[in-house]
Amino acid sequence: MEITFSLENIDQTAETVLRNIQNKVVLFDAEMGTGKTTFIKSLAKHLGVNDLTSSPTFSIVNEYHSATTSDIVYHFDLYRIEEEEEAYDMGMDEYLDSGNWCFIEWPEKTPNIIPEDHTLIEIFTLENGDRRLTLTNN
Numbered sequence: 001m002e003i004t005f006s007l008e009n010i011d012q013t014a015e016t017v018l019r020n021i022q023n024k025v026v027l028f029d030a031e032m033g034t035g036k037t038t039f040i041k042s043l044a045k046h047l048g049v050n051d052l053t054s055s056p057t058f059s060i061v062n063e064y065h066s067a068t069t070s071d072i073v074y075h076f077d078l079y080r081i082e083e084e085e086e087a088y089d090m091g092m093d094e095y096l097d098s099g100n101w102c103f104i105e106w107p108e109k110t111p112n113i114i115p116e117d118h119t120l121i122e123i124f125t126l127e128n129g130d131r132r133l134t135l136t137n138n
Contacts, residue, residue, distance in 0.1 A: 002133070003135075005131055014046050024099065025102045026103050026118065026120075027118055027120045028103065028123065029121070029122045034124070060090060061076045061077075076105060077105045079109075084113065087110045097115075116138065120135070120138065121134070
């Protein structure tokens with residue numbers, strides 16, 4: 001699936017993307033500043049998360065609970081991970097096996113932990129400032 005969107009219609013795009021995701025482990029591949037965290041905030045909102053969501057850059061993972069379902073959303077920002085072993089030490093593999101939503105920024109830092117069944121979302125910034133999103137279910 002491929003979709004082009006502006007920040008003004010990010011919520012509608014997130015809703016469309018959620019309907020097309022087939023795996024709860026979702027990897028985000030995009031350059032710094034492309035809007036990964038902003039898009040994840042919108043996805044969490046559509047999953048019923050009312051908590052203030054923010055990038056877990058320093059904590060590595062944030063946990064959010066849906067107010068409308070029993071869903072738990074884990075948001076990982078692996079940018080600061082230097083060795084994959086750090087992710088194992090924090091129990092990342094257990095989060096990924098939990099059956100809960102796992103949104104992962106910078107997944108290339110932990111290639112051996114990522115399950116084979118996952119969804120990949122790639123986001124690119126276009127010259128006019130819009131974003132092009134590609135979704136692939138593996």
